[in-house]
Amino acid sequence: MLNHTPDPALNGFTRGLADLAPDPGGLDRDRLLFRAGGALLTRRLRRWQAVAGLLAVAVLSLGAALVFRPTRTVEQVVYVSVPLFLPIPPEEPGTAETPSFSPGRAEPGPLLRAEPNGFRLRQQVLLFGVEALPAPHPWSGPAPAAVPLEKLLGIPIESLDRASTLHLSNRLNSGEKQ
């Protein structure tokens, strides 16, 4: 409690002391309030400046990280659909691989001998199996040339009459045996 002492006379003296007002000196109230407002404004301004500075640093850091980011190697399984039959590119005569015979090596297979690209067919069979081979196509070569009758008989054609010539030609074309 203010001014409370066990001595009543001392309490009266302290009350008299408290009645004397301290001298404020050269303290200017209005100037102090003006400076306080300025300090408050400066503090708010510094707060915004700090926020702006932090944001600028964050933007620069993110930009630098975006530009100078290291390349990452990502390991993942990628499924690729592979066609069952690999297209065999047509080989030029000069670049065709010709298997060379060497003693001690196995004789090349029949596919290799039958086709110019037999080696590729062999690889295809080893990779994908026999089922991967294309179906054998029917013979599509040129028809055999017709053999003249006189060449078959071995006699000159003038020695036969017309009726015999027609009869023999019909018999040969129909496949009838004599």
Added chain:
Amino acid sequence: MDPTLLGRLIDGHAAALVLYARQWCAAPEDVVQDAFLKLMVQARPPEQVVPWLFRVVRNRAISVARSERRRQRHEAFAASRTAPWFAADPGKELDAQTLRAALGELPLEQREVIVAHLWGGLTFEQVAGLVGCSTSMAYRRYVAGVSVLRDRMGVVPC
């Protein structure tokens, strides 16, 4: 902080704070002004504003006094010795100049307790927290200082 509240604090406590700062330094007005500016920029106002102001003024005044001693500004300190500590009022029972002289003769430990309690309005608990002693020690310093003041001012106990 609300400027209206700051104005009320200045009106009610600035003079006592100036008197409190005078116990250490020669430029108490600057110290008190810095304390109010520091209060203004506080993000969260202290729970007990007046004891906080006295603490800030005390720390700042001690720091300024050290600087004044380093700079050997004896002229400024001598000028502060002649500055009035109390407002002159002929109608009062006690003379302000006599009180100033008697108060200046007291030890600093008693002076700051008397100023903080009598004119600052702080309780003895708050004064003890301010000067860093126990409440009973602050009370003993206060009673001893006031008794010496009464004797030196020639006040006869009735």
